[in-house]
Amino acid sequence: MYDMNMELxxxxxxxxxxxxxEHIRDEIRGGKLFxxxxxxxxxxxxxxxxxxxxxxxxxxxxxxxxxxxxxRPCRGYFVCRVEELSMGKNGAGEPDGxxxxxxxEEGGSVSExxxxxxxxxFSPNGLDMSAFPFGVWKKITKNIxxxxxxxxxxxxxxxxxxxxxxxxxxxxxxxxxxxxxxEQIVVGAGNDYLLMLLEKILGRHVGIAMENPTYKxxxxxxxxxxxxxxxxxxxxxxMEVDKLRAKxxxxxxxxxxxxxxxxxxxxxxxxxxxxxxxGEEEERFLIEDDYDSEFRYKGKPIPALQGxxxxxxxxxIGTFSKVIAPAIRIxxxxxxPRLLKRYREECYFYSSTVSRIDQRILNEFIRDGYFERYLxxxxxxxxxxxxxxxxxxxxxxxxxxxxxxxxxxHLVLTCLDxxxxxxxxxxxxxxxxxxxxxxxxxLVGDAPLQRGATLLLGYGGLxxxxxxxxxxxxxxxxx
Amino acid sequence: MYDMNMELxxxxxxxxxxxxxEHIRDEIRGGKLFxxxxxxxxxxxxxxxxxxxxxxxxxxxxxxxxxxxxxRPCRGYFVCRVEELSMGKNGAGEPDGxxxxxxxEEGGSVSExxxxxxxxxFSPNGLDMSAFPFGVWKKITKNIxxxxxxxxxxxxxxxxxxxxxxxxxxxxxxxxxxxxxxEQIVVGAGNDYLLMLLEKILGRHVGIAMENPTYKxxxxxxxxxxxxxxxxxxxxxxMEVDKLRAKxxxxxxxxxxxxxxxxxxxxxxxxxxxxxxxGEEEERFLIEDDYDSEFRYKGKPIPALQGxxxxxxxxxIGTFSKVIAPAIRIxxxxxxPRLLKRYREECYFYSSTVSRIDQRILNEFIRDGYFERYLxxxxxxxxxxxxxxxxxxxxxxxxxxxxxxxxxxHLVLTCLDxxxxxxxxxxxxxxxxxxxxxxxxxLVGDAPLQRGATLLLGYGGLxxxxxxxxxxxxxxxxx
Numbered sequence: 034m035y036d037m038n039m040e041l042x043x044x045x046x047x048x049x050x051x052x053x054x055e056h057i058r059d060e061i062r063g064g065k066l067f068x069x070x071x072x073x074x075x076x077x078x079x080x081x082x083x084x085x086x087x088x089x090x091x092x093x094x095x096x097x098x099x100x101x102x103x104x105r106p107c108r109g110y111f112v113c114r115v116e117e118l119s120m121g122k123n124g125a126g127e128p129d130g131x132x133x134x135x136x137x138e139e140g141g142s143v144s145e146x147x148x149x150x151x152x153x154x155f156s157p158n159g160l161d162m163s164a165f166p167f168g169v170w171k172k173i174t175k176n177i178x179x180x181x182x183x184x185x186x187x188x189x190x191x192x193x194x195x196x197x198x199x200x201x202x203x204x205x206x207x208x209x210x211x212x213x214x215x216e217q218i219v220v221g222a223g224n225d226y227l228l229m230l231l232e233k234i235l236g237r238h239v240g241i242a243m244e245n246p247t248y249k250x251x252x253x254x255x256x257x258x259x260x261x262x263x264x265x266x267x268x269x270x271x272m273e274v275d276k277l278r279a280k281x282x283x284x285x286x287x288x289x290x291x292x293x294x295x296x297x298x299x300x301x302x303x304x305x306x307x308x309x310x311x312g313e314e315e316e317r318f319l320i321e322d323d324y325d326s327e328f329r330y331k332g333k334p335i336p337a338l339q340g341x342x343x344x345x346x347x348x349x350i351g352t353f354s355k356v357i358a359p360a361i362r363i364x365x366x367x368x369x370p371r372l373l374k375r376y377r378e379e380c381y382f383y384s385s386t387v388s389r390i391d392q393r394i395l396n397e398f399i400r401d402g403y404f405e406r407y408l409x410x411x412x413x414x415x416x417x418x419x420x421x422x423x424x425x426x427x428x429x430x431x432x433x434x435x436x437x438x439x440x441x442x443h444l445v446l447t448c449l450d451x452x453x454x455x456x457x458x459x460x461x462x463x464x465x466x467x468x469x470x471x472x473x474x475x476l477v478g479d480a481p482l483q484r485g486a487t488l489l490l491g492y493g494g495l496x497x498x499x500x501x502x503x504x505x506x507x508x509x510x511x512x
Numbered sequence: 513m514y515d516m517n518m519e520l521x522x523x524x525x526x527x528x529x530x531x532x533x534e535h536i537r538d539e540i541r542g543g544k545l546f547x548x549x550x551x552x553x554x555x556x557x558x559x560x561x562x563x564x565x566x567x568x569x570x571x572x573x574x575x576x577x578x579x580x581x582x583x584r585p586c587r588g589y590f591v592c593r594v595e596e597l598s599m600g601k602n603g604a605g606e607p608d609g610x611x612x613x614x615x616x617e618e619g620g621s622v623s624e625x626x627x628x629x630x631x632x633x634f635s636p637n638g639l640d641m642s643a644f645p646f647g648v649w650k651k652i653t654k655n656i657x658x659x660x661x662x663x664x665x666x667x668x669x670x671x672x673x674x675x676x677x678x679x680x681x682x683x684x685x686x687x688x689x690x691x692x693x694x695e696q697i698v699v700g701a702g703n704d705y706l707l708m709l710l711e712k713i714l715g716r717h718v719g720i721a722m723e724n725p726t727y728k729x730x731x732x733x734x735x736x737x738x739x740x741x742x743x744x745x746x747x748x749x750x751m752e753v754d755k756l757r758a759k760x761x762x763x764x765x766x767x768x769x770x771x772x773x774x775x776x777x778x779x780x781x782x783x784x785x786x787x788x789x790x791g792e793e794e795e796r797f798l799i800e801d802d803y804d805s806e807f808r809y810k811g812k813p814i815p816a817l818q819g820x821x822x823x824x825x826x827x828x829i830g831t832f833s834k835v836i837a838p839a840i841r842i843x844x845x846x847x848x849p850r851l852l853k854r855y856r857e858e859c860y861f862y863s864s865t866v867s868r869i870d871q872r873i874l875n876e877f878i879r880d881g882y883f884e885r886y887l888x889x890x891x892x893x894x895x896x897x898x899x900x901x902x903x904x905x906x907x908x909x910x911x912x913x914x915x916x917x918x919x920x921x922h923l924v925l926t927c928l929d930x931x932x933x934x935x936x937x938x939x940x941x942x943x944x945x946x947x948x949x950x951x952x953x954x955l956v957g958d959a960p961l962q963r964g965a966t967l968l969l970g971y972g973g974l975x976x977x978x979x980x981x982x983x984x985x986x987x988x989x990x991x
Contacts, residue, residue, distance in 0.1 A: 171654075186839040195541065358665035360666060382732050384702050
């Protein structure tokens with residue numbers, strides 16, 4: 034429960050309920066209180082603040098009506114899980130995964146976007162941090178600061194500290210089959226930043242091929258560059274290489290391990306075709322976003338495309354924001370030699386965006402085996418949720434095709450009735466308090482969806498009872 | 513002294529001196545050992561490792577000959593202050609101040625760039641971190657991690673956490689006369705990143721006016737954008753506004769508090785002219801880089817240009833990397849309302865590049881008064897060095913005009929002999945073991961220097977005896 038550290042001004046001229054309302058509203062907006070967090074009961078807060086309960090009631094009423102919080106019968110008041118409040122700030126948000134992009138003026142009312150009756154949010158961005166070893170993280174941090182590490186306060190290398198790059202290189206080799214020297218790794222504060230850097234390396238005004246649907250966040254970032262984005266159709270194996278060949282592009286952005294949002298794992302044949310395409314010209318590259326490759330439930334782990342690349346064609350991008358915690362603003366990219374040279378020549382003056390202290394903490398967290406242990410625990414958690422969700426969804430087989438079930442943190446439900454409309458399905462679910470997401474959100478360009486109405490159900494941010502309850506409600510809504 | 517944590521492999525087949533050599537070389541390259549740091553004596557290291565002293569001698573000899581370390585008579589072995597080793601990694605390096613940009617392949621020999629006879633490096637980038645309250649920083653970090661702040665591991669707001677933005681806004685108001693709401697502040701991981709973000713906000717292919725000489729790092733960054741850089745002449749008050757008016761540019765980049773490298777403080781008249789220029793068209797802006805405004809020795813502190821702007825024309829950029837520590841990868845920019853709107857509309861999907869934990873540490877460091885105290889101590893330190901340097905430079909008045917003496921961390925010496933050449937003066941100083949820097953390094957475009965040979969003497973990274981000794985040597989070289 035939220036630790037209330039509110040101080041009321043009894044003689045400020047501002048009414049007490051307003052002070053409480055503003056304090057909590059600001060805590061929500063400022064990200065101190067986040068989606069799903071329980072507020073103190075009105076009685077507890079009134080007692081704590083030594084004021085009348087009706088004053089707290091009034092403040093909560095205001096927050097309710099504006100959509101900042103919601104009341105759950107017999108359970109109390111909770112902060113709404115509204116990503117749009119301030120963009121992925123809620124606990125389930127994550128920076129380098131897909132996020133619906135909404136620009137909202139600070140101070141704007143959120144009531145329209147925060148229906149207070151959403152009880153189960155199947156956001157594909159949801160993460161489960163319950164297994165995160167806060168204690169270990171604290172211990173490592175303390176030890177690092179306790180040593181006489183004055184040099185940690187100096188500026189590090191532009192590419193990131195060598196120790197961390199070595200650790201990442203070993204980790205990538207062992208777990209993802211990525212072959213790279215530490216020299217090829219560039220560490221940066223998040224995928225967005227690394228893509229900005231990549232813009233400088235690949236050059237301006239280049240064409241980039243993307244699948245459709247695709248990871249909308251990457252699309253928005255490329256669009257904000259001076260890039261010409263070419264949409265390439267995809268089939269059940271991913272981007273179609275003959276269609277790609279018809280486009281004048283320098284690079285193709287793909288997610289071979291687990292395409293977002295379709296969940297497709299690109300088979301080896303398609304991978305080789307893509308590599309062949311890239312090999313046909315010196316200045317052709319593949320951008321491999323391996324955003325959630327850690328989570329795979331069926332079959333052997335599939336090595337990264339990068340590992341099959343013998344010609345220096347793949348730019349591999351990975352992040353610790355998704356597998357450790359969104360606040361860990363550490364991503365990395367692996368540059369092929371040709372682009373590494375260009376980076377060194379043209380971008381090496383950009384200072385590192387990650388503090389050496391944070392790099393060192395992460396390095397020890399991985400090096401000393403805590404990362405592997407955490408990952409195993411998290412995989413187990415997600416696997417259990419994943420199996421539960423699949424099991425609960427069994428009755429849906431009569432009306433939906435379920436796919437994307439081998440990896441990642443969401444499932445894909447495609448409606449078998451050709452007449453069904455996505456918005457309609459989403460609306461019906463919302464009426465029962467369940468938030469599901471449409472695949473159409475991930476469409477780019479003008480082409481309409483080439484398949485039946487399709488829903489995305491993420492399960493990372495919900496616990497098991499919530500998944501079961503949510504799917505029961507969804508059944509009432511859709512079956 | 514460096515804490516040697518070397519472990520020798522006695523049966524690895526690799527010779528012991530090679531292991532020692534490689535270990536120390538990697539520590540230097542990796543930034544663990546940094547410029548100016550003293551190595552253990554050969555006897556101490558031999559004793560510690562339980563090997564013969566001649567083995568250590570041999571390893572040190574190799575490092576000496578490759579330019580990684582230097583021997584100072586009667587004082588021992590020191591890591592070379594070679595910024596080029598891995599770009600500003602040495603203790604004196606700093607990310608958001610002027611850095612000579614050299615791209616060097618990792619693993620390349622550095623012997624040419626590291627003459628082992630440089631004893632006194634008057635780098636304008638030198639910083640003195642001796643007063644940095646490491647203990648306080650550790651205490652704040654521990655307290656933050658000890659509280660049950662799980663939400664700190666969630667993703668923060670794209671602009672930076674509201675608490676920190678409030679604190680920065682108050683600080684800017686009180687110390688720099690900057691008028692802004694927390695909503696206008698965008699926090700980011702370093703100036704370089706913020707300029708990359710600004711590129712997205714200002715638009716592509718725009719013209720940017722810069723003074724000449726100017727801050728080369730900003731020049732290189734703008735050049736790496738799709739920007740057309742227009743060089744505008746400057747007089748003794750800074751950028752000449754009538755010359756600026758002749759250029760087709762959207763923004764002018766200036767450092768009104770303390771121009772780098774000339775040290776000019778822009779008078780109020782010129783500031784008003786610049787604001788008037790910007791006011792003449794809706795889409796004209798001034799980029800105010802207030803990089804070292806904290807350090808002023810004469811006269812009243814001069815408020816930022818931003819504070820005089822009533823029309824929303826100034827983009828103010830500041831950093832904590834220079835005033836706290838280079839590793840603190842936290843800079844900020846203040847956007848005028850028109851550009852804030854564009855940022856919210858077009859760039860709000862870029863995730864924050866600074867972890868919430870780091871933001872919170874900085875917030876408490878400032879909020880609880882530690883920053884102010886540290887700043888006062890550092891100001892005192894720099895003032896003492898500054899006065900000492902001026903005093904030691906008194907005999908130079910016969911041959912040099914000394915300027916830029918009111919603020920910042922370097923002085924400017926312009927040679928009165930019209931025949932003198934910068935490289936010659938720098939070479940003569942180097943022969944005496946003194947490294948000074950030429951103003952020409954900060955020239956952009958093709959125009960030659962419009963003044964006599966000019967040297968920059970930074971004093972941040974040297975202690976007082978070093979300043980006195982260095983200037984005595986410089987006197988022998990140049991007078």
